[in-house]
Amino acid sequence: MRKLSELTAIDTATISRIINGKRKANPEHLQKFADCLGVPIAELFVAAGYPIExxxxxxxxxxxxxxxxxxxxxxxxxxxxxxxxxxxxxxxxxxxxxxxxxxxxxxxxxxxxxxxxxxxxxxxxxxxxxxxxxxxxxxxxxxxxxxxxxxxxxxxxxxxxxxxxxxxxxxxxxxxxxxxxxxxxxxxxxxxxxx
Structure with missing residues (x-):
């Protein structure tokens, strides 16, 4: 989580809450995760429960x-x-x-x-x-x-x-x-x- 925090400039505590289901990742978080992990953002939107359409x-x-x-x-x-x-x-x-x-x-x-x-x-x-x-x-x-x-x-x-x-x-x-x-x-x- 610390490494992901460094790479995305998102607070470690925020990442922890997202991973543990205590907070929903917002679109800005998802964009940073997608860029960092090389994953299509659409997949992260679906995984986070955002309806794409x-x-x-x-x-x-x-x-x-x-x-x-x-x-x-x-x-x-x-x-x-x-x-x-x-x-x-x-x-x-x-x-x-x-x-x-x-x-x-x-x-x-x-x-x-x-x-x-x-x-x-x-x-x-x-x-x-x-x-x-x-x-x-x-x-x-x-x-x-x-x-x-x-x-x-x-x-x-x-x-x-x-x-x-x-x-x-x-x-x-x-x-x-x-x-x-x-x-x-x-x-x-x-x-x-x-x-």
Missing amino acids: QKEEKLQSDIHTSVDMIKNFLESSNLYDKKFSITSVEQQLDNYGQYSQTEEGKKSILESFEEKLQKTGSIGPFINQLKELFERFLQGKGTPGELALIGSSLLYFIISVDVIPDYIFPIGYLDDAIAVQIVMGLLFKKEIDLQ
């Missing part, structure tokens, strides 16, 4: 709820005059995915990710997901298609001018969080499809 449906529902909230906020605040949609985020991710496979795109990710993290304060759930994606990108863990997806979310975060520019406070990073959730959902779906 419902997780994907919940993710889509959460994204759409978030998009609706962002649209309402943008309309009421007069901070941003363009329409916000998932399609606009997905189109930007496609562009960044292609760019992330170029030498210039890879260099941009490697040189700018840490600096951008510092500017955001490096905290929050989508920041933790970005850090995990960055590690996967650094290690080349994944197929070329998966690495393009991962690269697209990293570039979306790094480049300040995206669907909602980062400098529009306080909403500038909301679309970045949506982009990360879209990529995480697509990666999860790919893992499910492989089984």
Whole structure:
């Protein structure tokens, strides 16, 4: 348990409670276990009692709820005059995915990710997901298609001018969080499809 704790950065006591059935592993724990043990995450979700279909449906529902909230906020605040949609985020991710496979795109990710993290304060759930994606990108863990997806979310975060520019406070990073959730959902779906 101590070794697993070191490898996953999850507290030994937490791992012990999960193993002894006193606590349920959350999706973040399962992702770290999957990465550390080289096991498909879908298997761990099933083993932990998470219904796979419902997780994907919940993710889509959460994204759409978030998009609706962002649209309402943008309309009421007069901070941003363009329409916000998932399609606009997905189109930007496609562009960044292609760019992330170029030498210039890879260099941009490697040189700018840490600096951008510092500017955001490096905290929050989508920041933790970005850090995990960055590690996967650094290690080349994944197929070329998966690495393009991962690269697209990293570039979306790094480049300040995206669907909602980062400098529009306080909403500038909301679309970045949506982009990360879209990529995480697509990666999860790919893992499910492989089984």
